[in-house]
Amino acid sequence: MSSNLMDGPRVIVALDFPDGPTALKFVQQLPPGSCRLKVGKELFTSAGPELVRQLVAMGHDVFLDLKFHDIPNTVARACGAAAQLGVWMMNVHASGGRRMMEAAAAALKDCDGERKPLLIGVTVLTSMGAEDLAEIGVNVEPAAQVERLAQLAKVSGLDGVVCSPREAGQLRAQLGDDFVLVTPGVRPAGASKDDQTRVMTPADAIRDGAGYLVIGRPVTQATDPVSALEAINAEIQGIVQGT
Numbered sequence: 172m173s174s175n176l177m178d179g180p181r182v183i184v185a186l187d188f189p190d191g192p193t194a195l196k197f198v199q200q201l202p203p204g205s206c207r208l209k210v211g212k213e214l215f216t217s218a219g220p221e222l223v224r225q226l227v228a229m230g231h232d233v234f235l236d237l238k239f240h241d242i243p244n245t246v247a248r249a250c251g252a253a254a255q256l257g258v259w260m261m262n263v264h265a266s267g268g269r270r271m272m273e274a275a276a277a278a279l280k281d282c283d284g285e286r287k288p289l290l291i292g293v294t295v296l297t298s299m300g301a302e303d304l305a306e307i308g309v310n311v312e313p314a315a316q317v318e319r320l321a322q323l324a325k326v327s328g329l330d331g332v333v334c335s336p337r338e339a340g341q342l343r344a345q346l347g348d349d350f351v352l353v354t355p356g357v358r359p360a361g362a363s364k365d366d367q368t369r370v371m372t373p374a375d376a377i378r379d380g381a382g383y384l385v386i387g388r389p390v391t392q393a394t395d396p397v398s399a400l401e402a403i404n405a406e407i408q409g410i411v412q413g414t
């Protein structure tokens with residue numbers, strides 16, 4: 172899938188809500204086709220796989236963001252179980268290593284064509300900066316570590332990576348148009364960074380080669396979430412069409 176040929180919404184709204192009913196109430200107000208949806212650790216822990224099945228049955232593309240990170244066998248089996256839910260995208264931590272990522276990719280290889288979920292590797296969390304990396308013994312700039320893990324993800328058979336938009340340009344140039352770049356750490360101009368560190372605006376992220384923008388609080392916590400989402404889609408529309 173070339174980033175230039177991707178169909179459909181580029182924004183993935185992070186449904187970081189405390190429970191299923193709150194998430195569903197939020198989803199029901201979204202205009203059809205305006206975004207894809209991400210179910211992460213908070214909502215999945217509270218509402219479980221049934222909510223994921225429900226969102227898939229409603230026709231949504233669901234990114235199951237559970238960031239699996241364990242021994243290869245455990246991660247492979249978790250990925251197999253996630254695929255059974257019919258999700259569009261799922262992820263593992265690239266720092267789990269090549270054998271873990273290869274096992275995850277192998278677990279999905281028997282899913283039939285259209286239904287095969289995209290498998291994405293998390294590189295360096297967008298909340299982390301150089302000092303955070305140094306504290307865990309990684310004494311390089313985030314961009315260098317992202318590049319290293321993204322290359323490992325690619326040779327391990329993954330479809331793409333989660334990175335910050337700040338690394339999108341470099342990865343797009345190095346890893347090609349077919350490698351999927353999913354970028355959280357996206358903030359409209361003037362919005363609070365919250366706990367994110369490596370951020371960019373929606374327009375700049377797309378311009379630099381991001382495939383999908385994961386956006387949570389700037390939409391979900393907005394006074395008018397639908398208008399906030401529409402403004403982001405309007406901001407990136409011209410750039411997406413020009414790519």
Ligand SMILES: O=c1ccn([C@@H]2O[C@H](COP(=O)(O)O)[C@@H](O)[C@H]2O)c(=O)[nH]1
Pocket residue numbers: 185187211293295296297298333334355356357365367385386387388389
């Ligand atoms: O490196 C990462 C990986 C995942 N996330 C997730 O994306 C959203 C971002 O939410 P905002 O409210 O827009 O900050 C959230 O669900 C994270 O778990 C990330 O931020 N960075």
